Amino acid sequence: MPELSRRRALSAAAVVATAAGTWSASTPATAAGHHDSRGTFDEVYKGRRIQGRPAAGAGHHHHGAGYAVFVDGVELHVMRNADGTWISVVSHYDPVPTPRAAARAAVDELQGAPLLPFPANRPLA
C-alpha cells in the first residue's frame, strides 16, 4: 500500500502543479474541457488524475469509440453505446452519460486500487 499511496500523491501533485487541479469531486472542471463526448477532460477526482481525449488513430482496442480515458496514466478501456452513453471495463453493465462519468465511476469502483493495463483486452481471432 505505501507504493500505491506514493503513486497517487505524485500524480495528484503533478496535476496541481501544472493545471491548478480541481481537488474536489464536486468542482466542475470547466477549464479542462467539454462535457461533449468528443472533447477532452483532465481533472483530479477523489485524489486520482482522470483524463480523456479523442484517440489518435484507430488503435486495436478502441473499437470505434475513438476516445481514450486514463486513470493515473493507465488506460481504462471505455466503449460508447449506440445511444451515446458510455461504459468502461470496470463498470460494464451500467451506462453513464459521458466518458468523464465513466472515468469517475471507475475511480469509485477502484477504491484506490491501481488500474492494470490488461493483456486480456484483445479480441480473439
Add this chain to the structure above:
Amino acid sequence: MTVRKNQSALTADEKRRFVAALLELKRSGRYDEFVTTHNAFIVSDTDDGERTGHRSPSFLPWHRRFLLEFERALQSVDASVALPYWDWSVDRSPRASLWAPDFLGGTGRERDGRVTDGPFSASSGNWPINVRVDGRTFLRRSLGAGGRQLPTPAEVESVLSISTYDMAPWNSASDGFRNHLEGWRGVNLHNRVHVWVGGQMATGVSPNDPVFWLHHAYIDKLWAEWQRRHPGSGYLPAAGTPDVIDLRETMRPWHDTSPADLLDHTAHYTFDA
C-alpha cells in the same frame, strides 16, 4: 442427461460437489481461461462493429454455448454436477441461501468489498483473482448496494411477453426480446443483476464470481421460456447482416456452431421445471 436445477432446491451434497468442481477447475487453471475469453469478447463487441457475445442477437446462443463448455469442464471433474440457475426475481435478497457460507458466500465487507466467508473468500486461499483489470486479487461483492433492487417477476413477465426475438440495428439500441432481456433497453433484466451483485460481477471479468454461471443459466432458462410462449417466433436475423451473427452463421471463438444449432437446449440439458 444433465438437469439444471434451481439453486434454492439443491441438496447439501449437490452444493458441496458443485463447489468442489469449481475449486478444481480454478486450481487447474481452466477456470481462468473462461474469464479471459469472456473479457476478450466484452471489450471487442461494439454497437457499430463486429459483435458476437454481447449487445447483439447472438448474446443468447453465445452464452448458451459458453455455459455448455463450462458445464462440460465441471463434469470432467465430477460427472454428477450440472449448472444450477439463480431465479433472482424470487431469491432477491442478500439473505438468500445462495449467499450462505456453504455455497457462494455473502456480500463484501464495507471497507474494500472483500468477500470474507464461503469457499471463494480470499482467506480460503482457493480463489485468487488472476484475470483482472485492477490490482485487487480478492473476490469482491456489494450485494444490493445503494438500495438497488433485482428485477421483479412482473418485470420478467413484461419482457417474456415481447414476441419479436430481436430487431435492427441488432445492438444495444434494439427493441425486441433479446435486448430487453440483456438490459440495454427497458426495465433491464440481465445487466441490472450484474450491477446488483457488484464487485467483479459488474466488470468485464465478471466470470471471476461463480454466481456468473448461475445468473446466465437463468437468463438461458428465460430464453427457453420465451421460446415456449412464442412458438411462431424464431431467432433473427436470418441472413446477410454485416457484423452480426445470422441464424446459420458460426460464432467465434468456436467456429463450429451457429445459433440454429443451439436453439433447442434439450439436446444438451433439461430444466427441473
